[in-house]
Amino acid sequence: MxxxxxxxxxxxxxxxxxxxxxxxxxxxxxxxxxxxxxxxxxxxxxGAIAGFTLRKGPGLRAPVRATALLSIEPRAAAAVVARLKTLPQVETVHTTSGRFDLIVTLGADTTEDLDERLDDIRDAQGVKSSESLIHLSTKIDRAG
Missing domain, CATH: 1.10.10.10 (Winged helix-like DNA-binding domain superfamily/Winged helix DNA-binding domain)
Known part of the structure; x- marks a missing residue:
């Protein structure tokens, strides 16, 4: 329907x-x-509505945010995702088509913390390469 x-x-x-x-x-x-x-x-x-959830406001969101685009080794997706689950700064992980295999969004309290987490992601077994994009400002945010 x-x-x-x-x-x-x-x-x-x-x-x-x-x-x-x-x-x-x-x-x-x-x-x-x-x-x-x-x-x-x-x-x-x-299932048109999957549930109701909390959207973090500016006071709860990490002040430094980034997106990491990952290329991973064949058959390494489960291990890489398991590693990403252990990092509390990782907010979402999406599979994708094209040049990259995973899109990871993450947030941190400081640029140093973000840099360390990006290093953790880059160094994870099964990650071939990564590209990081630091979020500067938000122009539209419909998801929260």
Missing amino acids: QNDETDLKLIALLSENARLPVADLSRRLGIARTTVQARIDRLLAR
């Missing part, structure tokens, strides 16, 4: 603030509270 326009508006509102009360959602969407709750339940059951 596809999401209709109301579902998409509901998802957008919840993306901005997942803690909005159903009554507020109802008022903003112009539909009954029971309808809003039924739609949320249906979206959860279908």
Whole structure:
């Protein structure tokens, strides 16, 4: 079943603030509270909404952030990902197509800490090469 326009508006509102009360959602969407709750339940059951989570604000986010693009040895993905899981500064790891095999986002409190973590990633067994990109400023952040 596809999401209709109301579902998409509901998802957008919840993306901005997942803690909005159903009554507020109802008022903003112009539909009954029971309808809003039924739609949320249906979206959860279908997997359109995977869950509700906390988005870190500027006071909790690491002040220095980077993306590391990794090329890895054949059949080394599981070991490299296992190593990345041990580094608390690693926030996300994505597989990708193209020149790089993994995209890693990470944050640290200082440039020195970030440099050490990037060295840890580069030195991990199975990593052939890496390229690091330091985040300077955020222009759009829809994910938090």
